Amino acid sequence: xxxxxxIKPSASQNQPRVNGYAFQYRAVDSPVHRMGAxxxxxxxxALCAAxxxxxxxxxxxxxxxxxxxxYFLARLSVAELARDLWFFLIQMAVVIVLYxxxxxVPEGIWPGVRTSLRILLFFLPGIILLxxxxxxxxxxxxxxxxxYRLAFLVFTSLxxxxxxxxxxxxxxxxxRLRGAHLAPRELLNPRNWQDLMNCLLLPLIIRALKxxxxxxxSAEARAFGSYPKRSYWNSANYQNSSGKTAAVNDxxxxxxx
Amino acid sequence: MASLLEIQNFSYTYQGAPGPALADxxxxxxxxxxxxxxxxxxxxxxxxxxxxxxxxxxxxxxxxITVGVPGASSNGSTAGMVLQNAESQILCTAVSEEVAxxxxxxxxxxxxxxxxxxxxxQAVGLNEYGSRTVEQLSLGQKQRLAIASVLxxxxxxxxxxxxxSQLDGPGKIQLLEVLQQLKSRGxxxxxxxxxxxxxxxxxxxxxxxxxxxxxxxxxxxPAHIAPEATPSSGRRSSGxxxxxxxxxxxxxxxxxxxxxxxxNITLARGELIHLFxxxxxxxxxxxxxxxxxxxxxxxxxxxxGIAGPRPEQLLGKVGFLFQNPQRQLFEDTVFAEVSFSxxxxxxxxxxxxxxxxxxxxLCSVDHLVSRSPLTLSFGEQHRVALASVLAPQxxxxxxxxxxxxxDFPQRYKILGxxxxxxxxxxxxxxxxxxxRLPDPLWADRVLILEHGAIECN
Numbered sequence: 001x002x003x004x005x006x007i008k009p010s011a012s013q014n015q016p017r018v019n020g021y022a023f024q025y026r027a028v029d030s031p032v033h034r035m036g037a038x039x040x041x042x043x044x045x046a047l048c049a050a051x052x053x054x055x056x057x058x059x060x061x062x063x064x065x066x067x068x069x070x071y072f073l074a075r076l077s078v079a080e081l082a083r084d085l086w087f088f089l090i091q092m093a094v095v096i097v098l099y100x101x102x103x104x105v106p107e108g109i110w111p112g113v114r115t116s117l118r119i120l121l122f123f124l125p126g127i128i129l130l131x132x133x134x135x136x137x138x139x140x141x142x143x144x145x146x147x148y149r150l151a152f153l154v155f156t157s158l159x160x161x162x163x164x165x166x167x168x169x170x171x172x173x174x175x176r177l178r179g180a181h182l183a184p185r186e187l188l189n190p191r192n193w194q195d196l197m198n199c200l201l202l203p204l205i206i207r208a209l210k211x212x213x214x215x216x217x218s219a220e221a222r223a224f225g226s227y228p229k230r231s232y233w234n235s236a237n238y239q240n241s242s243g244k245t246a247a248v249n250d251x252x253x254x255x256x257x
Numbered sequence: 258m259a260s261l262l263e264i265q266n267f268s269y270t271y272q273g274a275p276g277p278a279l280a281d282x283x284x285x286x287x288x289x290x291x292x293x294x295x296x297x298x299x300x301x302x303x304x305x306x307x308x309x310x311x312x313x314x315x316x317x318x319x320x321x322i323t324v325g326v327p328g329a330s331s332n333g334s335t336a337g338m339v340l341q342n343a344e345s346q347i348l349c350t351a352v353s354e355e356v357a358x359x360x361x362x363x364x365x366x367x368x369x370x371x372x373x374x375x376x377x378x379q380a381v382g383l384n385e386y387g388s389r390t391v392e393q394l395s396l397g398q399k400q401r402l403a404i405a406s407v408l409x410x411x412x413x414x415x416x417x418x419x420x421x422s423q424l425d426g427p428g429k430i431q432l433l434e435v436l437q438q439l440k441s442r443g444x445x446x447x448x449x450x451x452x453x454x455x456x457x458x459x460x461x462x463x464x465x466x467x468x469x470x471x472x473x474x475x476x477x478x479p480a481h482i483a484p485e486a487t488p489s490s491g492r493r494s495s496g497x498x499x500x501x502x503x504x505x506x507x508x509x510x511x512x513x514x515x516x517x518x519x520x521n522i523t524l525a526r527g528e529l530i531h532l533f534x535x536x537x538x539x540x541x542x543x544x545x546x547x548x549x550x551x552x553x554x555x556x557x558x559x560x561x562g563i564a565g566p567r568p569e570q571l572l573g574k575v576g577f578l579f580q581n582p583q584r585q586l587f588e589d590t591v592f593a594e595v596s597f598s599x600x601x602x603x604x605x606x607x608x609x610x611x612x613x614x615x616x617x618x619l620c621s622v623d624h625l626v627s628r629s630p631l632t633l634s635f636g637e638q639h640r641v642a643l644a645s646v647l648a649p650q651x652x653x654x655x656x657x658x659x660x661x662x663x664d665f666p667q668r669y670k671i672l673g674x675x676x677x678x679x680x681x682x683x684x685x686x687x688x689x690x691x692x693r694l695p696d697p698l699w700a701d702r703v704l705i706l707e708h709g710a711i712e713c714n
Contacts, residue, residue: 024390024392025350135351135354136354156349159391173568177568177571177577177646178597178598179597179601202587203585206584206587214342215348218346221310222407223359223410232367233357233361233374235351238388
């Protein structure tokens with residue numbers, strides 16, 4: 001099919017419309033982006049294992065430096081790091097306070113720091129994987145381990161993280177104006193957790209089911225599952241060689257009908 | 258000329274449904290032809306597209322649907338379908354990846370997929386966006402991406418379910434240019450739509466459906482008949498009591514820049530306002546600022562007599578109906594849903610009952626009082642959600658894109674309810690939308706949000 005006339009995007013359309021969300025794929029070129037998804041999974045597994053086993057402060061400090069280097073090698077910014085770690089920083093504060101309440105000050109500080117840091121270091125490699133790896137790359141890497149339908153199910157759900165982040169915010173706003181106790185400060189009170197369940201999580205689950213239906217229909221309408229296997233195209237090199245796309249390395253059709 | 262799509266006496270009944278969703282449909286679409294299907298919500302438009310695409314299962318079907326020219330070779334998919342909601346049909350994180358998804362499923366060789374992706378993105382004017390993530394696109398761009406992701410499968414027939422419903426004026430124009438070009442290249446288009454206005458220039462035939470059957474087929478677009486009582490003939494604004502005042506409101510996002518720039522607005526009690534702006538103009542940000550969900554970088558807000566409000570202070574004073582208000586329904590019965598805010602306001606039982614019944618009656622859903630909100634039709638859910646925000650009789654009612662997904666009679670009905678609300682309670686009503694109102698005479702004032710500031714039309 002020959003290309004049709006191109007509609008030129010206006011300058012304003014070139015501006016990103018969102019500020020970005022935690023754990024969202026970042027489309028830049030970096031050594032980590034170029035690394036195969038399989039290698040990233042292996043490296044991530046090793047770093048997670050080290051975080052689980054690491055109790056020594058020097059080992060934890062070294063792991064922290066390695067993870068930070070890994071993160072910034074992926075050309076991710078400090079603002080993105082802050083967005084990714086926001087929940088973990090809250091977790092750290094809560095854990096440290098609980099340890100101090102249990103063991104006193106200063107005895108509880110180091111165990112609290114150690115435990116919360118290990119939790120953070122356990123999840124950070126996974127965050128970097130999500131930030132630097134496209135869904136198709138992950139599906140391609142996992143194709144020998146997981147059936148492609150299952151891999152699709154797992155990795156497509158990642159695409160909807162920003163979507164559901166928006167949904168949570170909007171449903172919470174609507175319900176708060178109706179009188180539900182869903183402000184962050186109000187949710188510290190367990191008596192308001194019923195509102196969290198009824199007014200936010202229940203509508204969210206209904207919304208998720210509906211979205212899953214629509215996504216499944218969209219996949220089916222585009223022939224997903226029509227054949228026992230599918231081909232893989234590496235989108236990472238799109239726009240290389242004067243806008244020409246490239247099928248890279250061994251990513252060629254492996255399956256035939 | 259051989260038809261690309263030929264439907265003969267097709268009927269379909271969903272499993273467990275009392276009647277057919279499609280009844281004895283016969284229709285033909287030729288290459289290079291655009292057929293636009295319209296009708297009330299629930300008349301069977303989407304079911305018709307799903308039937309053509311072969312995505313209906315388990316129900317009882319009769320008749321035949323033939324897609325594609327007999328004997329013609331095809332190295333792609335014969336029919337491609339673009340669903341109504343671009344947001345939920347996009348499955349991948351990167352633009353080029355999304356466009357490659359269909360050909361990958363068809364086992365097209367990787368070398369060929371690259372060319373298909375490039376061509377499809379060019380066809381919808383997104384070729385400069387291939388390496389971007391989907392979240393960086395505007396809604397209009399997402400809609401065009403959804404079309405590109407189907408075009409890459411090289412279908413001869415394109416099925417589009419309400420493709421313009423979520424787009425603003427410029428988005429519609431761009432989409433229509435794309436569709437016009439596809440049509441001129443020989444693609445056949447079967448489009449379902451409520452608002453036929455934008456499609457006049459490309460549609461060859463208009464098909465009107467009613468209760469699952471084709472009512473008529475015309476060359477000319479069927480007109481919407483507005484009810485006589487819709488215009489806001491009731492009590493006009495006194496112009497004295499101020500309900501909302503924002504002064505020098507400025508808001509900026511990192512990466513996006515300034516969204517609101519020294520915005521000033523004052524609304525009086527009892528006014529009916531239409532706040533109009535394109536997608537991304539900052540309408541939703543403005544609403545969040547005035548209701549205390551976002552803190553502006555500078556400026557002052559006073560709403561319902563509260564300066565610098567927090568959302569919790571606005572209970573009973575300000576009602577806010579978000580886009581797709583069905584999302585806020587969660588109770589077991591319609592009565593419980595509508596009474597939720599009143600109970601939180603600690604109204605006594607008698608008052609709760611009275612106000613709930615008033616609100617349900619106003620929204621014409623009082624006969625559903627014992628039903629579960631989740632089992633209602635889309636339009637009914639919409640009105641139950643509206644009843645739940647107007648039951649406390651707020652001073653100010655804000656509605657963000659309240660007509661999304663509704664057919665024209667339902668839109669007129671909503672306008673009628675809002676006029677009646679002003680008449681009964683003196684409520685100030687603000688409708689925020691990217692589209693014109695079904696009745697342009699409804700609003701006392703039309704405010705246009707553009708470049709971060711508001712101007713009065």
